[in-house]
Amino acid sequence: MKRRGCFIHVLRMLLAGVLLGALACAASWAGVMTRDVLEKKFPSPLMIAQKDDALPVWPVFRQNGTVTELVGYLFESIDFAAIPGFSGVPLNLLVALDAGGRFIDVQVISQHEPVFLDGLGEAPLHKFVSQYRGLSLKQNIAIDTARRDRAAQDGGNVHIDGVTKATASVRIINQSVLSAALKVARKKLGFSGLRDPDQIARVRQDVHETLDAKALAAEGLFKPLVLRNADVEKAFAGTAGAGLDEQAAAHPGELFADMRFAYVSVPSVGRSLLDDASWARLSERLEPGDHALLVQWRGRYGPVSDDFVAGAVPDRLILAQGGLPIEMRDMDLDLSLRRKEGAPASMKVFRVISQAGLDPAQPLDFSLRVTRLKGMIYPERIGQDFVLSYRLPQRFYSVPEGDSKSWLPLWKQRWIDIALLAVALAVLFIALSRQAVLSANARRLALFRNFYLAFTLLFIGWHAQGQLSIVNVTGVLQAMKEGRGLGFLLYDPISVVLWGAVLVSLVIWGRGTFCGWLCPFGALQEFSAKLGKWLHLPQLRLHTAADAKLKLLKYVVLAGVVGSVFVAPAATDRLVEFEPFKTAITLLFVRSWPFVLYAAGLLLASAFCYKFFCRYLCPFGAGLALLGRVRLLSWLARRPQCGKPCQTCRHRCAYQAIRPDGTIRYDECFQCMDCVAIYHDDDKCAPLMLEKKRGAVIPIRQV
Structure with a gap:
């Protein structure tokens, strides 16, 4: 048992070290290709240079006698035009563009289009993208509604064959290829003349x-x-x-x-x-x-x-x-x-x-x-x-100012959302710092909590799209691994502000501030649990030992997702889907049925077993639990009688985060403060009830 406990402790410490070095401030679609993979796809005599520092492209060279000449550029469409597909997820295409703006090749890296996954298969998709070879950006490339044996010039357009039953998907692919290639051509091939292509008007x-x-x-x-x-x-x-x-x-x-x-x-x-x-x-x-x-x-x-x-x-x-x-x-x-x-x-x-x-x-x-x-x-x-x-x-129209290529205009554009979020965070931090006042009245605490969770779900989640997730961590790890900068993090101001609040709260209170108050999917799960109780559904409370073992699962999931970044990068995109956040919060359940069924199933599970996903399976929650070990305060008030013999708080803790001896497991505490409310309630806290009973005065009435 000691060896097992030591192993788990070491595993947690290793994961905490990795996560501390990879804190992200926002989620972002990002490419997955590496130079090694590209060298296999485009072997000698082509030479793949290091990835450009300013733009996510790989220059391609070829030796011509004593001269090394530029052949063109390789890039991923998702880095330039993350256009959502039919499933709500952008396709990612590898595009090879020569120095004159002609397509050398287009290949599929990843796609989630239902028609190519469950219907026609991927063969028609690969055949479709192969038609771009030899075509030029200077031509108007259009998808033909009628079948042709080859690309043909007609009416000023270059026509390529579409795919029957996949009209919408191939249009999205065409838009992704052309939009991404145009951005690269304007930046690297001089197609924008003397203008800065990033400084377009609005x-x-x-x-x-x-x-x-x-x-x-x-x-x-x-x-x-x-x-x-x-x-x-x-x-x-x-x-x-x-x-x-x-x-x-x-x-x-x-x-x-x-x-x-x-x-x-x-x-x-x-x-x-x-x-x-x-x-x-x-x-x-x-x-x-x-x-x-x-x-x-x-x-x-x-x-x-x-x-x-x-x-x-x-x-x-x-x-x-x-x-x-x-x-x-x-x-x-x-x-x-x-x-x-x-x-x-x-x-x-x-x-x-x-x-x-x-x-x-x-x-x-x-x-x-x-x-x-x-x-x-x-x-x-x-x-x-x-x-x-x-x-x-x-x-x-308005012409952008000199800093419009940076993240600053996005912050200016969303200043109202940022201000509302900042005020809400300030209210939460003040409330948590004055826990005795907030929890002195259980009804007031419940009202405040329900209102704040509704705000988290509706505003932070569905409106502002501020759902932090494991994608934040994997995105940063991938960037660090490939030597890319982390400047892309600043392009999502809501997530940046949230991450700032989470980092502060981790140091003060631990993981509970985010998981218990600021996670939109967590709020949705909590409302699902409340609905289950209102419908009088049976509530499952696991035995303490079983609960403790199941809580280790989220660390296994976390290790698998984080490890895939280094061992199997291509699998990371699929593994992060273990989180239902994209389906339930980002896409509001407008997605293909397997994803919707998975997210709905987890919410249903929460109606029977309180916040099932958050407690047992969430890899992001596991990461925050590890990072929360830097917590400075043991902020939950305890009495000497807690656990010895009083077990009231332990039995009423829906998260099962209180040990039999009365101590708090802060890595599993969601900061709901129900136990704090009990601590101050002389009708619920056994030591206070006993003290009240001993101090009671029985009036003597004359008969």
Whole structure:
């Protein structure tokens, strides 16, 4: 028994040492590749250099005679465009981009798409991403809705085959690949010209102007592109496409296309053009940072063909900025203009996701591709582009200041949430420091605790997304192992503030402050337990010995997760899912059914066995229990009679954190303070009850 106890003690101390060196301040999606793994995937004659200090990319070189030339860069899509997939988890793709912006290769590192896990299998996914090889970022890459034998040029787009029954997933993959590659190309390949790609402007949401049709036209906010048949015929003059359009030749003065373009996600433009109901529908569909571009047209030719599929990339219209195409996709929205003038017109609104890096301060170049066919069996395609440049007036966007590349703007943006959290933490710390006052009245303590747990779940968890977890620890360990900086931690201010509070509370009180008061999933479990009691479900309380053995499980889980970072990094992403925090708090149960079933099962278990996951299985709680050994105070008041012979607090402790001798196991205490309330209650505390009884005066009444 002594050897076993010594082994457990040593194991705990080793884990505590590891965790103390790897305290994280925020959760972050991060890449998992190492240089050794990449060298196996891209062997000689290619040479993989050390990871870039400023950007998470690996330069790739090749020896050419006596000269070492740059081939391109390797990077993971999740480091640049962590776009959630169908399951709510971002896909991670390994992208190899050459120095000219051409794709060398795209490979799947990890994915959680249900259709490729449980349905079609991964073979169609690997076949899909292989189509990027040889394509260039300077081409507008679109997913074809019709099957093709190979990539083909059509209407200004390069088409790649989609995957039947996985339309949404492959669109997300395409957006992830292109958004990540564009960011690398702008930073490393000079595709952004002389501009800093990190210093893009933001559309101002606080500018609300009412603009009439004349003002919109005068400022170029509803900008026209008008083409007559003669204009189009002139563009084809001297090419193989000249004279192929009989109608254009016969009626040169007639209208070919009359288009109007507007940046409708700019509040002043959108509200002035669209009616109130349409503006509301558009706003609801846009995520923060997304852009919406409206195109209205009349005439023979429009931005989409007759066989265009709703929700797809326009097959005749290309959006570019700085010479690079940016994917825009039909939002499939039925919207109406506030003022309808002239002949009936068609209209579509296209979305550009925030990760695409569109800069509102730079011109938008819309290219209308007009294609003519020459020949019957294998017709030759001859195309001409008609370009319209659209520029937003400066008052509608804000240019970032010099520090906007850093984490500081995010803190400024979330100052209200940070202030509310800081006030709430101050209230909690004051309350815990005055435990005697708070616990003097059990009803008041219960009311305060329930209110605070509701705040933790609703505000810290579901609103502010401040759920600390084992992912914090593994993310830091991975960064330290690969020699990367920890600056990414500062990009989640809520988690940083929470970690600051947790570190202070660990030193003062131990793990209980976070696990008992500040953990959103812990709060959800506690409410589940209260619901179980209210429904009169049987409450399971394990024997002391069994409870103590089960509590060791969380240390085993912790050791497995932390160890995987060094032994099997690819498995870490799966092992951290042992925590249900992402499902229940981050994604609010909007996830594939196995994850939801697992999280719901743990909550159900808590309805029968008080905070089952927190006490027996939580690896993050185990880590905090180890770190809590630096605690300075034994802050829970005890009497000489506690445990000798009084056992009231021990039997009423739902966490079973009090030993038979009356001492507190602070590594298992969740700081609920129920025992403190009993300590001060002369109707519940046996020593106080005895003292009260001895001091009682029996009045003598005369008969």
